[in-house]
Amino acid sequence: MHNKKNLKAYRKALRNNGTSAEAFLWMQLSKSKLEGRKFRRQHSIGNCIVDFFCSSERLIIELDGEVHFNTTALEKDLKRTQYLENLDYKVIRFENKMVFDNLQSVLMEIKENFDNK
Incomplete structure (x- = not known):
């Protein structure tokens, strides 16, 4: 279900040709920088490739x-989100512009979606 081999080349192409917003947010999420959570970028679940994933x-x-x-x-x-939510994942979306204009709000909303047990 995760990172199917047939999508490997496509995932790699997406990582290598990502948007500037993805690169900017990745600087905040990579190397477990956000409260120690490990994120992956361009991760596939089923046939969907998601921008960022924290398992x-x-x-x-x-x-x-x-x-x-x-x-x-x-x-x-909407269909992708419903599919992923039916697999018991939480999906949050941001506009690219928001990452640049309101990075701290974006990071706060991501943290608010952590399960702090």
Whole structure:
């Protein structure tokens, strides 16, 4: 279910050609910088490749740029989110612009989705 071999080349291409917002957020999430949680980027679950994934929290973070703001893309994103939530993952989404304009708010919302047992 995770990181299927047939998606490996596509995951690698996405990592190598990520958006500037993904790179900027990754600087905050990589190397367990955010409260010691380990995140992976461009991780596949089933046939979905998610932007960021924290397995210990069952948390998925998706960044949405301009291409996501049309009816077709919004419907596709909704179906992906429902699919992932049905697998018992929590999905949160941010606009790319928000990562740059309100990074601290983004990080706070991510932390609020941690299961602090």
